[in-house]
Amino acid sequence: ETGVTQTPRHxxxxxxxxxxxxxxxxxxxxxxxxxxxxxxxxxxxxxxxNFKEQTENNSVPSRFSPECPNSSHLxxxxxxxxxxDSALYLCASSDRGSGELFFGEGSRLTVL
Amino acid sequence: xxxxxxxxxxxxxxxxxxxxMNCSYKTSINNLQWYRQNSGRGLVHLILIRSNERExxxxxxxxxxxxxxxxxxxxxxxxxxxxxxxxxxxxxxxGNTPLVFxxxxxxSVIA
Numbered sequence: 550e551t552g553v554t555q556t557p558r559h560x561x562x563x564x565x566x567x568x569x570x571x572x573x574x575x576x577x578x579x580x581x582x583x584x585x586x587x588x589x590x591x592x593x594x595x596x597x598x599n600f601k602e603q604t605e606n607n608s609v610p611s612r613f614s615p616e617c618p619n620s621s622h623l624x625x626x627x628x629x630x631x632x633x634d635s636a637l638y639l640c641a642s643s644d645r646g647s648g649e650l651f652f653g654e655g656s657r658l659t660v661l
Numbered sequence: 662x663x664x665x666x667x668x669x670x671x672x673x674x675x676x677x678x679x680x681x682m683n684c685s686y687k688t689s690i691n692n693l694q695w696y697r698q699n700s701g702r703g704l705v706h707l708i709l710i711r712s713n714e715r716e717x718x719x720x721x722x723x724x725x726x727x728x729x730x731x732x733x734x735x736x737x738x739x740x741x742x743x744x745x746x747x748x749x750x751x752x753x754x755x756g757n758t759p760l761v762f763x764x765x766x767x768x769s770v771i772a
Binding site: 591 | 691692694696701702703704705706709749751753759760761762763764765
């Protein structure tokens, strides 16, 4: 148990659906991250939030919409996704001073 | 890019043997970190080594850092079947930009 909880663990959706991934951290950290992990590719940093403010957006398509209502919760809203968006989406948090990331178990997304 | 590049991509060894994985990076760093990932799960932090450190130990793990060569190695001694996983290095530069990971090394330890 890393202190970072992601739900759902598995999600199957059609290209026209709207769904959301949720991440919650119980570590008192002030930074939260979304990473995408596709087969045979490096982990891709998608978004970073520091103290609820978005500080990084790595040219992610607008069909992915993050939301950070407070420093403990992070959402990734999904809309009109493509099959190539199927991947493991990993949430992480950190105390910016340490640099060490604590990851959730991931949400396995399949887009049909 | 800060991306770490692990080498080899895959490694298969017998239980009890030592496993060595290498990581190279491109720019100056604040620290370098190693993570482990079991199949389909999240990443778990193993060890952090700062730019002014040359070697660090944690249990059966030994990490070295050579900033002149921009490289690091992770040694797992007396490997066990439970060490089977993917191992990633990641770096943090002096501006504390978020970690960027490589593709990892897939380690298989055969009992």
